[in-house]
Amino acid sequence: MKSEIYIISHKNLKLPHNELYYPLQVGKKFFRYSGYLQDDTGNNIAAKNPHYCELTGQYWAWKNRSADVQGIVHYRRFFANNLGRNQVVVQQPFKFILETSFLQQLLDEHQLILPPKQTFLEPNLWLHYCFQHQAAGIKAVRLVIKNSFPTYLAAFDQVMFHQRSAHMYNMLITRRNLFAAYSSWLFAVLAETEKILDIRSFSAYEQRVFGFLSEFLLNVWVEKNKIDIVEIPLVFTEHRNYFNEAVQFVQRRLHQNKAETNLSIKSSKFY
Numbered sequence: 001m002k003s004e005i006y007i008i009s010h011k012n013l014k015l016p017h018n019e020l021y022y023p024l025q026v027g028k029k030f031f032r033y034s035g036y037l038q039d040d041t042g043n044n045i046a047a048k049n050p051h052y053c054e055l056t057g058q059y060w061a062w063k064n065r066s067a068d069v070q071g072i073v074h075y076r077r078f079f080a081n082n083l084g085r086n087q088v089v090v091q092q093p094f095k096f097i098l099e100t101s102f103l104q105q106l107l108d109e110h111q112l113i114l115p116p117k118q119t120f121l122e123p124n125l126w127l128h129y130c131f132q133h134q135a136a137g138i139k140a141v142r143l144v145i146k147n148s149f150p151t152y153l154a155a156f157d158q159v160m161f162h163q164r165s166a167h168m169y170n171m172l173i174t175r176r177n178l179f180a181a182y183s184s185w186l187f188a189v190l191a192e193t194e195k196i197l198d199i200r201s202f203s204a205y206e207q208r209v210f211g212f213l214s215e216f217l218l219n220v221w222v223e224k225n226k227i228d229i230v231e232i233p234l235v236f237t238e239h240r241n242y243f244n245e246a247v248q249f250v251q252r253r254l255h256q257n258k259a260e261t262n263l264s265i266k267s268s269k270f271y
Helices: 046-052 056-066 100-109 124-133 135-148 150-161 177-198 206-225 243-260
Strands: 004-008 021-025 069-074 077-079 112-114 171-176 227-229 233-236
Touching: 004 056, 004 100, 021 056, 021 112, 046 056, 056 069, 056 177, 056 206, 069 177, 077 100, 100 112, 100 171, 112 206, 124 135, 124 150, 124 206, 135 171, 135 177, 135 206, 135 227, 177 206
Parallel strands: 004 021, 004 069, 112 227
Antiparallel strands: 069 077, 069 171, 077 233, 112 171
């Protein structure tokens, strides 16, 4: 069984020397990193990276690779080779990341590997999204689901209005058929959302909206299709800077408050 886990990265970093992992370069290509796959070759949406984030890598893998098992991790976040807890490992982190034998065991017993859920302070995920990002994005995607993917509306509302926890980071590993099924649905939803969501007044950070939305849409797809998942802890290769994150969050909120009157969805009705 051929397995490929794509390490999405816009940086040239030391990466694991392991036949399971395939570094995949996304973003602006001032230099093409040696040994990396490139998301702007073949069938691709690489030009959308400022708005789609790591999803341009997922799209490329869906359209251009055909391994039996496919997965997405990030240059600073990997699935662990155990069922313990998330941990930060700065020195030699690749000794602790998922290996082939454990991967095969997991997929023999479950359909989909995801990170542990994160629980947020807000009463539900809808309010969490609106607190963190421009509300127009989540309103637009709900409208698209209601009008174009109505069989997913109940699952969307269950996840967004009745849950406080979600699998984040756009990280997953699964067999090719499910990777393709999820990708086909996700990019169809996002393509329709692009048609009705005006992001011209968004800050550069908030213009990454389709990457933000997809984190929640993965949970909707899992809920609707009753996918059997297993949560695997993460190995982080960098420490988080909570002070900088707080400063950036305040700056984003100030910008959002100023921009709210200019936001628009190209429809007079969200619901």
